[in-house]
Amino acid sequence: MSETKVRVWDFPVRLFHWLLVPLIAFSWWSAEEGRLDWHRLSGYAVLTLIVFRLAWGVVGSDTARFSRFLKGPRNIGAYLSGKSGEPRLGHNPLGGWSVLAMVLLLLTQTVLGLFAIDVDGIESGPLAVFVSFDQGRVAAEAHHLTFNILLALIALHILTVLFYAVFKRNNLVGPMITGRKTLASEPAVAPKMGPLWLAFILLILAGGLAYAASKAFWAF
């Protein structure tokens, strides 16, 4: 039995994941403290990451691609009953949907924030100029609600990782840090990693989009 290390998470996916942790925490804190200037900046950063991740999920590394980790009910059933065969690399069929849910929720969260207006009509997202006060208030309330759903999903995410660590003796955190997973044997097919230059370009484009949104697309 020769153990082998396989690259499973590319650098962009890991960076995306670990940048979200402090950014979400900071967004939460700055909102609670009423530091909306910082909250907006943090939101633009999250939006950049999310837009990047959506693009990377289409053209990025194998393990980052939605087409690869979003599976139908039969596959999920097989996974849950432990009949899925060879050890898998990347998201499992349930985790994949959880990733999509969190990414889409964060997208919803940030976009709602762009349109949100505070109760006094003072602080607002950059795109609130396109909506009425009442619509902006609805956006703000939804922004609040989706954050609570997000917190629930994050809690579920952390509990699942702990469950894998404790009951399945499967360390999921290590590979998300190092990018490498230790396997008992060489996998039949190692996941193909996307080029870093492509990730870099996508990140710049995503940042450009967030910047344009922060300027209300220069419409005013």
Place this chain on the structure above:
Amino acid sequence: MQAQKATRAAIAAVAVLIAGVSGLAVAQTAPPARTAAQTVDYREAQFRRLGAAFKAVNDQTRASSPNLATIRTNAQTISTLATEFPSWFPAGSGPAAGLETKAKADIWTNGAGFTEQVTRFQTAARNLSTASAGTDTAAIGASARALGATCGGCHTAFRERS
């Protein structure tokens, strides 16, 4: 001469008539008696109007080429609402009466402190109105920020955190 006199008399008569009718109109639009719960609803509706008007001002002051007419109209709305503002808080319309409201009981128990904040707000509203009569967008922006600060100051002291 005679014709001029007659015209003056006619104008005076019309003026008296208008004054009388508008007086009547004022009497008719005087706030109707509301239940305590309706008072809270009314107050919230007025605050929404205030928020909407202030949003309209802020949208413009942050724009690259502000629409001064929009600012003027909404600054006027804010100024008018600021004048009416104290009447939105009649005694018995607070949480002490068991009402669902974010207005703190301190508004009624610390009337002097509340009045001080309201006066600040009214002054800032007037200043914005004055500034918006001109075309100095920097001055308008500064007075809008000053107005926002009076909102925030009072809300910290007299409104429950949501």
